[in-house]
Amino acid sequence: MSALSKRNPELFGLIRSLDDLNRTVDEFAAKIGVRVRHFTSNIEGEILDYVHKTANEVDAFLINPAGLTQFGMATRDALMEPGRPYLEVHFANLARWFHSTGTYDDSSIFSFGATGVMEGLRHHGYLGGLLALTLALDDTAFLGAGAPPVPPGDA
Numbered sequence: 001m002s003a004l005s006k007r008n009p010e011l012f013g014l015i016r017s018l019d020d021l022n023r024t025v026d027e028f029a030a031k032i033g034v035r036v037r038h039f040t041s042n043i044e045g046e047i048l049d050y051v052h053k054t055a056n057e058v059d060a061f062l063i064n065p066a067g068l069t070q071f072g073m074a075t076r077d078a079l080m081e082p083g084r085p086y087l088e089v090h091f092a093n094l095a096r097w098f099h100s101t102g103t104y105d106d107s108s109i110f111s112f113g114a115t116g117v118m119e120g121l122r123h124h125g126y127l128g129g130l131l132a133l134t135l136a137l138d139d140t141a142f143l144g145a146g147a148p149p150v151p152p153g154d155a
């Protein structure tokens with residue numbers, strides 16, 4: 001994700017940097033009245049530390065696992081552990097992305113624990129995902145304050 005400018009615009013659209021993406025997300029978040037903290041790292045241990053550190057401070061996570069999509073089991077488990085909802089987002093339609101890279105297994109190990117998945121909508125998926133997550137967190141019968149507790153390991 002730190003090399004967004006090098007990505008194929010047909011799959012990734014016209015967002016060419018993380019700063020652009022973060023700004024776009026922040027502008028949308030302000031419109032719907034939520035606050036987003038951003039974190040990016042190419043080092044999986046730093047992502048784990050961030051998830052552990054913030055799990056009790058946030059309502060939910062929205063993650064693009066990027067290069068960890070198929071093998072980032074530790075990150076997936078760290079996200080599932082606190083029982084917070086997490087939404088998985090990808091710029092590209094994974095089936096098309098994996099096809100274009102010659103990898104024909106298009107599965108993500110993150111989807112299993114995710115509350116929902118957004119893919120293929122370029123940066124719009126971040127905005128749609130943020131809106132859907134916010135509505136779901138306001139829904140007392142789903143993820144909101146009145147929702148039944150999520151059993152550990154079954155997020």
Ligand SMILES: O=C1C[C@@](O)(C(=O)O)C[C@@H](O)[C@@H]1O
Pocket residue numbers: 001064065066067068069089090091092093094097
């Ligand atoms: O790095 C990426 C980007 C991606 O997560 C996306 O946003 O489309 C899709 C992943 O499969 C890929 O490894």
